[in-house]
Amino acid sequence: MNMFTENTARLLISCEDRPGIVQAVSSFLYHQGANITALDQYATEAQGGQYFMRVEFELDHLATRLETLSSTFAKNVAEKYDMQWTLSSVSDVKKVGILVSKVDHALLELLWRHSRGSLPCEITQVISNHEDLRDKVERFGIPFHVVPVNKDNKVEAYAKIDEMMQGNDLLVLARYMQILSEDFVAKWPQQIINIHHSFLPAFVGANPYKQAYEKGVKLIGATAHYVTADLDQGPIIEQDVERVSHDYNVEQLRELGEDVERNVLARAVRWHLEDRVIVNGNKTIVFD
Missing domain, CATH: 3.30.70.260 (ACT domain)
Incomplete structure (x- = not known):
């Protein structure tokens, strides 16, 4: 190193x-x-x-x-x-803003690694559409803000989030369960990383671990990618899988899957921060 x-x-x-x-x-x-x-x-x-x-x-x-x-x-x-x-x-430390909803595993992995100095960045703030994770975030000394998002206020909400996130070099969707607007994404080209709870392109949509259980999968995985206007179709930065058995239930799949998610996202964010990723069309070259 x-x-x-x-x-x-x-x-x-x-x-x-x-x-x-x-x-x-x-x-x-x-x-x-x-x-x-x-x-x-x-x-x-x-x-x-x-x-x-x-x-x-x-x-x-x-x-x-x-x-x-x-x-x-x-x-x-x-x-x-x-x-x-x-x-x-390298001394110009990148600034990172995080978006999250209610699920905390991916977020807490980033905050924990940052607190230990293994994510070379400044986490400026966490924005959520729910209040649930405030205490967990503020324990790390990171500002936490709530911007509610619903079907009636999305234009205003995303405009506010965009304004609040100005000055950041990277946005991370740590299980932010909202679909960003095309206008918002266009303002942050190759500057938004998302973690998808499956080995893309499998199991797009809600309840991925229930879908995986019903299909009797033998592998589960996660995908970190840059966000584009095409939902879950952006350039892939990192993926990983774990082998599972027929006797795993939905909760066991979810627990193992969340472990994969947190590590895949953390690696993707670190590689971006360390300038290891070059986007080439809809692919990436990752010098890891």
Whole structure:
């Protein structure tokens, strides 16, 4: 595991694959005096596919040099290879807002990991459409707000939530049992992560563990994905499954399933915070 400092930066790149990309990036960083500490890459084809790269490096006095470094990289490297790219300092901690309803397992996993320092972010607030989880959230010192949502006030409610969440870099739906409007989702592209209580595309809708029980499944799972206007169809970040037996009842399936959910969501959120995810159409490249 890398030890990050105030001089650690991350560079994410996607572009058409061409010879010379690795050399161009590494040579640029070398001539800037940077030391590469981690480099991951992936190409979709042996020749002529899409290319993806994630680089971590150390550079003295990064804070005062980041703006110049970005503009120089854009001019000398990115433009030549027509790159989509981001360059950021690890010390710029991302801000995260959480949306939840009444079920607490996914939420509490995030709050617990954050309290132990294993989620590198600032959790700014939790917003719910119910009052139920206030005490549990406030025990962690996190502000808790209630914005009721019903069929008659959804436009106003989502406008209020959007306003309250401004300034965050990421929103996490920790079992938020409301369907976000297309307008809301459009304002947060690739900035909303949801946990779905099944191994997508199976068992979409209500009572997934009852559906699983009635089908006699032998595997149950969970899926974390970015939210898009198409319900539960966004790019998948992480999935996991557990094997089950014919003698599991609905409650046993739910208990095991919730364990899978909490861990899948936490991994997906951490990978996003650590700039390990690159979205490519409706797929993701995850350098985990």
